[in-house]
Amino acid sequence: MAPIRKQLEPKRAFPFQIIYKQKKGLQHELPEHTHEWLEVIIIHKGSGTFFIDQTFYDLYEGDIILIPSNIIHRTIPDKDKLLTSTAIFFSSALLNHTGFGNSFLYWRIFEEAKRRKNYKYSFHSDHYKQLTQYLTILKKEAEMANPDQENALLVWLHVILLHLNRHCLPIASVPTEQSTFGPAWIREALIYIDQHLEIDLDLQYLSKRVAVSPAHFSRVFKNLVGVNVTEYITVKRVLLAKELLLNFDEKISTIAFQCGFKAMPHFYRTFKKHTSMTPSEYRKKNSLKDTNY
Template identity: 45%
Template sequence: MEPFRKPFEVGSSFPFDFVYRDRKHWQTELPDHLHDWYELVYIYEGKGTFFIDQTFYDMKPGDLFIIPGNTIHRSFPDKEEPVTSTAIFFSTLFVQTASFGDTFSYLRCFDHAKKHKRYKFEPTLQEQLKLERLIDELELEQREQQPGYRQAILLQLEHILLLMNRRIIASSREYAKADGPLIGPLWMRSILHYIDEHPESPLGLSILAQMAAVTPAHFSRVFKQLTGMNVTDYVTAKRIIRAKELLLASDENIRLIADACGFESLPHFHRMFKKVTGQTPAAYKKATPADQA
């Protein structure tokens, strides 16, 4: 199954969305998906597994997941004890940090998570209570829509991000060195890392299975079981994510970007890019930041 591109209103004057205390059932949970907006997921109860980027996490009450834009992710709620969670979505344009002579950014915790491949934050009990209070206030503002409610929502979100940044960045050494999740076999984690670092390489099922020293059938079965995607769709999504980064960060010719990301031809690149993002590579590159949010 290809990653689902969660739709958000393009160019919205209020680039924010919110799903409050939602019970996640394994039958109805979204497939693997990605979106340009940033996302926070707070777990109230239940258990399951969360796949983010190339990492598998256990979900438990009190966990907060930090998901930067353009990151493949999917939750797998437990069948017997499904997860109840709140999800917060917002564009980077929604959170603008005023400059007061320092380098603080509300989005620094997302950059930190992406850099260290650590997308799970485990707040203390006191921090959990504070987060839940701030989320409840977000929901109240969204529901009642009193005058200034949009400004109030922004303030509550900034408060949440401030709390996260102070905790995570202050303890960045311990956070970065923390033991990673141990879900899945070691060869799976190695292969996911290899795909992430070498999108331009041949990444077919038989090649990856040979690298993992397992049969293609076993590789395919375990890969689909743990990530929810087949190998081809996962590799394509990773290559598209890399292409989006190169389109925005460089002036390279689109054909060269297609080659650098491992696409077999320029038409194939155009076809897959539009299928995943809804835009052609040229349109995405020319779009304003507001259009990409």
């Protein structure tokens, strides 16, 4: 099964969505997936495991997960302790439309999470209690049909992001303890894939590198990560290409080779399959998105 590109009503006038205190069992959770919006997950009850980028985290009450756009992630609830969580999804465009202050401030916690590959934070009880109060207000505003609803949602979203910045950034440089979920070799393989997308990678090569049989590698990888290793590598390459297209003015052919695509027709077909756009269309559309919500 290929990773899902989660649909979050991208054409809605106000690019925001909140799923408040949803209970999740194994049957309710999506397989490995990505989306264009930013996401904040707050764990209220239960336990489980969270896979993001190349890392597994144990989840407990009070944990916060910060998910930048275009990052592979997957929740694996504990079968005996259902997770209750709130998820906030929003477009990055909402962080750029402020008439005063430093709009980059709202980005910082996501930038730091991605730069340090450290996506999980645990709050002091007082800070967590304050956050849950903000979430309750945000949820109520989302349910009300007031003429100023969008303004209110934007204000409370910014308040929540400021709260996260104040209480997460001071500890961002301290690596969060990773889960021991699964064998050590799977974590070694995930890190290696992330750092070597430009070279030829396949099941035979990776299984040999971590000294397990290809059949065992394939079975365990799909069971823990949620997708087969070939598709996982392809999606990681496409996500890297998307990032390079938006942040660097390199030729598309140069970016393709940097991401491990050896032939341009294959790159174009694969990129369009996963994004429904050609690389040039994606670059053009997303370079203008900040002014188009």
